[in-house]
């Protein structure tokens with residue numbers, strides 16, 4: 001099994017997606033309202049929006065972890081109904097590693113859960129570790145690693161089954177600024193190499209514009225797509241000088257203007 005090979009990116013098609021939660025005291029909370037969205041194979045789409053606008057809800061719906069109230073989600077033409085699609089991998093803000101399992105056993109967990117051949121996947125897990133700069137860390141326990149290293153392991157765990165669609169929910173939100181910067185660049189490199197589709201949720205306008213082919217800006221709840229912005233900048237992009245690029249600055253300004261118009265950002 002060659003993990004260095006490219007992964008066929010999945011296509012995501014969302015139409016008329018609505019999600020209403022019922023709170024414990026029976027109040028309806030309309031989290032997402034009528035989302036239409038197509039994500040092309042192999043593209044990197046980032047979603048930014050104010051806190052509580054429904055970004056995580058969108059990701060959970062696509063992941064099949066939450067049931068839609070209305071509308072339809074298809075991944076490679078397969079309708080998602082409250083059940084994860086086999087072609088997805090998910091990375092959350094918290095690494096969610098099991099502290100009693102070694103790094104290698106954490107990465108192999110999805111294989112074990114699906115009753116696949118664990119032994120056959122060990123070389124692939126080790127290769128993934130090498131690719132994220134953690135060669136030789138397979139026998140360590142999560143408590144022996146830094147936050148950034150643990151998140152790299154979580155990414156390996158999401159990639160072990162070569163997912164055509166990688167869903168990332170604020171994956172670098174809990175990391176210090178330097179580690180975050182390194183992880184952003186590493187993610188760009190990894191995605192360029194693998195070629196899978198990525199749906200990336202973030203609060204960070206800077207990382208969204210830097211990483212994505214397209215940035216979706218959401219409105220405050222109920223979440224709707226307020227702006228669908230194509231980021232036309234050559235790759236590989238360099239974090240160290242991207243901020244000086246007038247194109248980059250223009251995209252960031254456009255997104256900030258939307259947040260200012262929404263009253264999410266207030267200039268003093």
Ligand SMILES: Nc1ncnc2c1ncn2[C@@H]1O[C@H](COP(=O)(O)OP(=O)(O)OP(=O)(O)O)[C@@H](O)[C@H]1O
Pocket residue numbers: 021022023029030031049050051052053054055056057058221
């Ligand atoms: N299980 C739930 N029951 C009731 N309401 C919920 C539930 N989950 C989310 N909500 C509500 O739905 C809305 C959207 O939540 P969601 O977590 O998707 O937002 P978000 O944009 O990811 O927020 P943040 O950026 O702060 O993580 C919020 O108002 C939230 O309170």
